[in-house]
Amino acid sequence: MDKVSFLQEKSTFHMKYPDQSDLAFYRWYTxxxxxxxxxxxxxxxxxxxxxxxxxxxxxxRRGLxxxxxxxxxxxxxxxxxLLRERQRSSLGSRTRLLLASLLFLYFQFAFSPGPLRDGSSETIPQAAKQPVPTPGQTQPHVEVIAVPPTLSARELSEQVRRYVESRRPALTQPFTVMVVPEVPGSPLFRPLLFYQPREVRGILRYNPTSRTVISEKWWDKPVQLEREPTLASVKAELTDEQLTLQHVLILxxxxxRYYQQTGTLPAQLSDLAGAYPGNYLPQIPVPPKRLLLKSYPYHPKAFLPESAWDSLRNVLPLPGYPEPVAPFEPLQLQLTTSTHTLxxxxxxxxxxxxxxxxxxxxxxxEGYYTIQQKINQPRGHDNIYGTRGMVFQENGYALHGTNHPESxxxxVSLxxxxxxxxxxxxxxxxxxxxxxxMISNAPSPAQPWSNPAPFVLPAGPEEETPQVIYNWLH
Structure with a gap:
């Protein structure tokens, strides 16, 4: 429902119930x-x-x-x-309590000999200067698109040509399109950024500057990607690009999320990889070698709070590759309980x-939650929680591994x-x-998807909580 319709509903409600408040209307409306x-x-x-x-x-939460x-x-x-305001209020209360305690200690001991007066001052070391990375060199760009299974090789050639002529007008470097059979539940003729092709219908290389096809090859029936030697180099280029896209999206x-919870950006990327409970990430991804970067460029001064997510394209630019046609959005987990699919x-x-x-x-x-804690090697009897845990609700609900993979x-859990x-x-x-x-029990068909090569940032002991034995609802 749009805003106009909503206001009409509100006006009708107050005409019918003139003694009722706006709160009563909102409760009725929801x-x-x-x-x-x-x-x-x-x-x-x-x-x-x-x-x-x-x-x-x-x-x-209900609205989300x-x-x-x-x-x-x-x-x-x-x-x-509102979450940030509540966290700041809690932090302020703890800070006031700490200051009161320190003042009490000071008045107790300030005028007597002891460590409070005898301790020598220490110089706090300055943070190490971060290397200023150079822009990543332009890399071979590969797009994976799915097509209907009924198209012939000739029809594929015609339709993919129309796709490249209209899809990437801003590109100046030649790029490659890998054409795969239709992926159920996914759009046709749109880049599938994180799909690992198993079969291929064709491949086309295009120069957007001269608007010409450099090369193309088509098959009447899908061929196995692994068994087609002519596609080895394209597969390697796709793997490198997917890795870079993953790194940038993760960061x-x-x-x-750091900004949402604290109201500011970290001074440096390494602040995201702190010890538990501040471990937003286990490590900071390192750029692939072909980008010739020591670290991903980070420009926190380019951040704009009024357009927080969109401005991150300038805060942490994507080196070497074009931004996706359909822009990235913040990562989100969606669990469909009817199909046991996350x-x-x-x-x-x-x-x-x-x-x-x-x-x-x-x-x-069912409902809307956020990841509250991340624990490496969560303790539980018989390793029931596997190797990682992510708490999403305080009273014992978590995403975690398992020692019963057959489940x-x-x-089967609690x-x-x-x-x-x-x-x-x-x-x-x-x-x-x-x-x-987000967890929903709404009926939804299970859609097959081929994940890219496994990607893991190693977690260290600073993300463990060896003193805690968890009692999650396993």
Whole structure:
């Protein structure tokens, strides 16, 4: 429902019930239209105005799991703003308590001999200067697109030519298009950034400056990529590009979530890879060697709070490759309980898809959550939590590995989400603290997807909590 229709509903309500408040209307509206974010957004704002932040957060959460429509971005921004304000308030209370304690200690001991007076001052070392990277050299660009299975080789050639002539008008360097059979559930003739091709229908190399086809090859039937030697170099180029795209997406998402939780960007990228509980990332990705960069360029002064996500393209640019036609969005986890499928997405881009085990008797809670903690090697009896854990709700709900891989694909836990250990290690590398996690039991067909080569950022002992024995709802 758009804003005009919403205001008409509000006007009609107050004409019919002139003694009722705006709060009463918002409560009525969300009961009548529970899938419309606009109602939950205004209910949250009204709860905030009354000073009830917990009910406001709950209203914003409900709006975030509503169907796509107007006020999605406003609801998300309001939710994270309120989270930051609550965190700052909590930090302020702790700081005041600490200062009071220090003042008490000072007056107790300031005038007596002891370490408070005798200690020598220490010079705090300055942070090491970060190397200033040079722009990455332009790299061979490869796009993977899916096509209908019914097209002949001649029809493919014609349609892919039309695609390249209209799809990349801003490119000046020659690029390659790898054409694959239709991927169920994915769009046709649109770049599949994180899809690992198994079969190929054709390949075309195009020069956008002269608007000419450099070379092309087509097959009437799909051929196995591994068995086609002429495609080896293109496959290697695609692998390098996917790796760079993953690195940049991981870093941008971590920077965005850091900003959402703290209200600022880190001074340097290495601040994202702190010890638990500040471990947004296990490590900072290192650029592939062919980019000739020691580190990814980071320009925090280019950040614009009013367009936080969009400005990250300038804060952390994508070196060597063109930005995707369909822009990246912050990473988000989506669990469909009906198919036992967990997806990692970035806007319209599917990044990874994993089979999972969930809770029996609908014990995995439906709703909107965020990743609150990340633990390397979480302790539990018999290694029941596998090699990684990510808490998404305080009362015992987590995404974690398992020592029972045969359970994946079924409903057997007490509410947690289990993954294969290899999958949870990869997911742990992508997902930062604060990443959104949406759980829904809405019916949805299981869609096949071929993940790229496994990608894992090694986690270290500083991300472990050896003193804690977890009792998650395994």
């Amino acid at each position: 009961a009548q239209y529970p899938n419309e974010a606009i109602g939950w957004f205004h209910l949250g704002k009204e709860r905030e105005a009354q000073g009830n932040s917990e009910q406001a957060l709950e209203a914003y 799991v509503s169907k796509q429509g107007p006020y999605d971005n406003e609801t998300r921004d309001a939710y994270h703003r 941008r998402n971590a920077l965005y 997806k990692l997405i970035s806007g319209s881009h599917l990044v990874r898809s994993y089979p999972v085990a969930i809770g029996k008797n609908d014990s995995t809670p 994946i694909g079924s409903s 509410g947690c989400v289990r993954l294969y250990n290899a999958a949870v290690e990869e997911l742990y590398s992508f997902v930062s603290l604060g990443t959104e996690f």
